[in-house]
Amino acid sequence: MFIKINGKSLKISEETTLGAFLADNNINSRKVVIELNRDIIRETSLDKVIIKENDTIEILSLVGGG
C-alpha cells in the first residue's frame, strides 16, 4: 500500500504501527512530532496507531531558526 510521508509517496509492504515505522527507519520518536492526516499523534499513542492506505504523515523536528 501507498502512504505519503513528508510530501513524498512511499510504498510499504505490510500493515504497521506508527511506532514500528519510526523504529524501522531509525527515527527517535522523542525527537520528532508526528501528524497523521492533520491530527497530532501523542508519543504515547504511536504504538497503537496503525498506518492505513493513503495516510498522509508528517514527521517533523526542530532545526535552527531565527
Added chain:
Amino acid sequence: MEDTLIIAGHKINSRFLLGTGKFSSNEIMKESIKNSETHILTVALRRIDMDSKDENIMDYIPDNRIVMTNTSGARNSDEAIRIARLARQLGCGDWIKIEVISDNKYLLPDNAETIKATEILAKEGFIVMPYFNPDLADAARLRDAGAASIMPLGAPIGTNKGLCAKEMIRILIEEIELPVIVDAGIGRPSQAAEAMELGADAVLVNTAVAGADNPPLMAKAFSLAVKAGRCSYLSGPGAVKETAQASSPLTGFLR
C-alpha cells in the same frame, strides 16, 4: 540596582535573544550560545530528511534555556497555529514566536494574520511573542489579543540594516506597556546598543551572529552591546545641544 526583564511572569536573565538559524556547524552555534549568555533561543520546525537523519539541534542547546519555536514558513494564521501546536507536542513548552509571512521578497510580516494567531494561541495558554511590522494600532491589537511581548522588526530579516523603523519603535516603547523586543534587521552590536538606548526591553538577533566570520566572538560583542545600551538607557543620557559646552572650567588660569 535590580533590573530584570519579566515576560509573562518569567524572570529572563538576558536581554539578548539569539536565533539558531544559519550557523555553519552545531559546534559553532553551541559556542556562540555560550558567549551570548542568552536565556531565550529560537528554533524552527521542519520535516525531517528521511534519507539523512542529521544530528538534533537540541543536543547543542543547554538545558537551562528557554527554547522558543518560531512559526516560520507559515503564510497565514492557521498555519502558524498548526506549527505552534506541533511544537508544544514536541516538548518545546509554551513559548512561541509568531511569524506569518506572505511576502517573499522582503519577508515582511502579515500583521492581520499575526493578530489572529496571537488571539487563538494566547487562549490556548501559549506565551505568544509576535514578530510584526511596527504599527501602533496593531501593537495595541496584539496586546489586547494576549501577546506576552511585542517584537517589531528593525529592518527586513537578514538585511543587517539596523533600526530603519527607529521612530515607529520609539513610539511603541512609549505607548505599549508590554516588553518590546526588536527582532530582525539588527546587523551590528552598535545597532543593538542603539535599540537598547532607545528603551527597547531586549533584542533578538540571528543573521548578524551566524553570518559573522567569527560567530562566537560576535555573540560576545552583541551581549556586551546589549548590556551597554541598557545601562545607558537606565543612566539617562544628557541632552543633545546645538552649540559646544566646555567640559573643563573656562576660568582659573589664563583667563
